[in-house]
Amino acid sequence: MFGLTAKKESRLKSVWAGAVHDHAIALGWSADGHFLAASASTGPTAIFDAHAGTGDRILTGHAGGTLALAWSPTAPILATAGKDGRVNMWDSAGRQMIALESDGRWIEHLAWHSNGTKLAASSGRTVHLWNSDGIRLAQWPDHPSTVSDLAWRPGTDSLAVLCYGGAMLWTLREGAAPTFKLYAWKGSPLRMAWSPNGAMLAHGNQDSTVHFWYAETAEDLQMSGYPRKIRELSWDSTSRYLATGGGRAVCLWDCGSSGPAGSTPQMLEGHGAGKPLTALQFQHRGALLASGGADGRVCVWQPKNKKQPLLGSFDGDGGEATAVAWSPNDKLLAVGFESGAVNVLAVS
Numbered sequence: 001m002f003g004l005t006a007k008k009e010s011r012l013k014s015v016w017a018g019a020v021h022d023h024a025i026a027l028g029w030s031a032d033g034h035f036l037a038a039s040a041s042t043g044p045t046a047i048f049d050a051h052a053g054t055g056d057r058i059l060t061g062h063a064g065g066t067l068a069l070a071w072s073p074t075a076p077i078l079a080t081a082g083k084d085g086r087v088n089m090w091d092s093a094g095r096q097m098i099a100l101e102s103d104g105r106w107i108e109h110l111a112w113h114s115n116g117t118k119l120a121a122s123s124g125r126t127v128h129l130w131n132s133d134g135i136r137l138a139q140w141p142d143h144p145s146t147v148s149d150l151a152w153r154p155g156t157d158s159l160a161v162l163c164y165g166g167a168m169l170w171t172l173r174e175g176a177a178p179t180f181k182l183y184a185w186k187g188s189p190l191r192m193a194w195s196p197n198g199a200m201l202a203h204g205n206q207d208s209t210v211h212f213w214y215a216e217t218a219e220d221l222q223m224s225g226y227p228r229k230i231r232e233l234s235w236d237s238t239s240r241y242l243a244t245g246g247g248r249a250v251c252l253w254d255c256g257s258s259g260p261a262g263s264t265p266q267m268l269e270g271h272g273a274g275k276p277l278t279a280l281q282f283q284h285r286g287a288l289l290a291s292g293g294a295d296g297r298v299c300v301w302q303p304k305n306k307k308q309p310l311l312g313s314f315d316g317d318g319g320e321a322t323a324v325a326w327s328p329n330d331k332l333l334a335v336g337f338e339s340g341a342v343n344v345l346a347v348s
Contacts, residue, residue, distance in 0.1 A: 027324075041065050058098075062081070082107070085102045118130070125142065187207055195255070223260065277291055318341030
C-alpha cells in the first residue's frame with residue numbers, strides 16, 4: 001500500500017512496509033527488538049512483528065487521539081497515552097494490562113525509568129509517577145506552565161521536567177520527600193535531551209535557540225542563529241556530539257572536553273530546500289545518524305566521514321516523515337509518515 005522509492009546510490013534498503021490508520025505520530029521498538037509499535041494521531045496503535053512486518057495487533061485508541069507511546073526498557077510492556085487523560089499499559093500480544101487515570105487532561109509525554117520500575121507522565125502542569133504495576137508513587141501539580149517534555153537523567157533517579165521557566169529536576173529518595181533543583185531560564189523550551197553520560201542537558205526552544213546545561217554545576221550556554229524553532233535533538237552514544245534540527249540542515253555540535261562554546265557546527269545538508277527537519281535520532285551504540293524531513297526524505301549520515309557524510313537516502317510517498325527510530329541492535333531503522341505509512345529500512 002505504501003512504500004519508499006530508493007535512489008540508485010542509496011545504501012538504504014526497505015525490509016518491509018505497513019501502515020497505521022492515519023498520521024503516524026509516534027514509533028517505538030520493544031526492548032528485545034521483536035516488536036515495533038506505531039500510533040496514529042486519531043488513536044489506534046499497531047504492534048508490528050519487527051521481522052515479518054505483520055501488524056495484526058491493533059490496540060484500542062485513546063478517545064480524541066493518541067499523543068505518546070513508550071516501551072518499558074526491561075519488559076515487553078507498552079504504555080500509550082492520549083487526549084482522554086489516560087495511560088494504558090499493554091503486553092506485546094496487544095492485551096490491556098493496566099489503565100491509569102490522571103486529572104482528566106491530555107497526557108502528552110511518557111518516560112520510563114531505565115530500570116523499568118517507574119513511568120512518568122505529564123498532563124498540563126502536572127507530572128504523575130507510577131510504578132510498573134500501576135501504583136501511584138507521586139504527583140507534582142505545581143509547575144509554572146504546561147510541561148513540554150520529560151526525561152530521566154541517565155543512571156539516576158532524577159526526572160527533568162521542562163516548561164516555561166526552565167528545567168525542573170526532581171530527585172526521588174526512598175522513604176523521604178524528593179529533592180528539587182531548578183535550571184532557571186526565561187523562555188519557552190520545547191524538547192530536551194540528556195547526554196548519555198548524564199553530564200549535559202540540552203533543550204530546543206521556541207525562540208530558535210539551543211540551551212545547554214552542565215548538570216552538576218548548573219553552568220549554561222546558548223547557541224543561536226537557527227532559522228526555526230527547535231524540536232529535534234539527539235546525542236550520539238559517546239555524549240560528544242549533539243545533532244539538532246531547526247532548519248533543513250542537520251546541525252552537529254561537538255560537545256567534547258572544551259564544550260560547544262565558540263565552536264562552528266558541522267552542517268549536514270540532504271533535505272529539500274525550504275523543507276525543515278522533522279525527526280532526528282543517533283544509533284544507540286553506533287555512529288550513524290538518521291534524519292527525516294518535511295520533504296518526505298529520510299537520510300542516514302556518517303558524520304565522521306567529512307568528505308562523504310551522507311550514507312544513503314529514501315524519498316517517501318507518504319508525505320512528511322514524522323518519526324524515526326533505530327532498533328535496539330541498531331540494524332534497522334523505522335520511519336513513520338504523515339499518511340500513516342510505516343517503513344522499516346536496513347543499511348546495506
